[in-house]
Amino acid sequence: MHISRLILPASDVANSAAYFRDVLELPTAGNSIQVGWSEIQLIPAAEGAPHGVHLAFNIPFARFDMAVAWLEGRTLLQKEPGGEACFALEGDWQSRSIYFDGPDNAVLELIGRRRLIHPADKRPFSGADLSCLSEVGVPSDDVEGMVAEAAWTFGVGTVGPASSSFAAIGNDEGMLIAVDPNRPWFPQKRQRPGANGLEIWVTDVKSPGTVSDAKHGWKVRAR
Template identity: 30%
Template sequence: MSIQLDHTIVRARDKYASARFLAAILDLPVGEEFGPFVPLHLANGVTLDYMTVDQPQPQHYAFLVDEDEFDAAFARIRDQGLAYYAEPGGGRPGHINHRWGGRGVYFDDPDHHAMELLTRAP
């Protein structure tokens, strides 16, 4: 068997609100709650399992999307009036990047997790 990432826990102050936030940006359904988790299923079989905690520590999550998905998600980011950046850590606010011949953008979720959309990976 090859080694694959199956799921990861995303710690949030409100698992429902955080899962809905990212689901709305990525145009994905929020899965049914199970145990302490609210899942968001990605196309490659990986699940983001949102869990409520008192003090989440910000992490980074990057999502490889196609050009049409990028356009749609980026439009939703702008429509919601979210701050976005071309570089990690908030560099080049209000811009996107063009790394590896594609496009990329960073934005924060409600718990200050750095979310990234990119159309090409290195």
């Protein structure tokens, strides 16, 4: 699954665009940010910007250590209480991640996934290494029901088993992170999920359709 486009409400579109341009070195044209095959389109928030949005960006697994050094020079990393800032997951994930704050109290992540193969490259790390928007968090009061709805509508499964409070719907190239709205985001666990006003377009699924959540204000469309 690919996340091709995200509409993201912002409290200050210009400041949010400047963040993606200046901190993450992403190509920006007006309110549009390009992340590899993904586009983030910022819009003015009509009813207050959603706080606690979670977005993850894929990076080459072999360049993870370079990514850490690059990002540490540009912004503060989120850390666990013990001081750890880099997180490795084995099993179903096979990944390494770092987290940091984004505009409107967002929780952003750079993630290297071992199963995705990238050409060897020794050039300095830059925003050009962010290959796509690979995760968007979507709070749901019924995570298991959302997993079933996504499977029925789009024909997609999960990465690893789903629980009543967490599920990664999709694959390494694109995931909807369905979470209980009272489950704060890892690693600092100080931001609860928010997604009001988010519209997400996905491609490379088995069938077109729409999944939405009126209570939490998000919508996913496949075409």
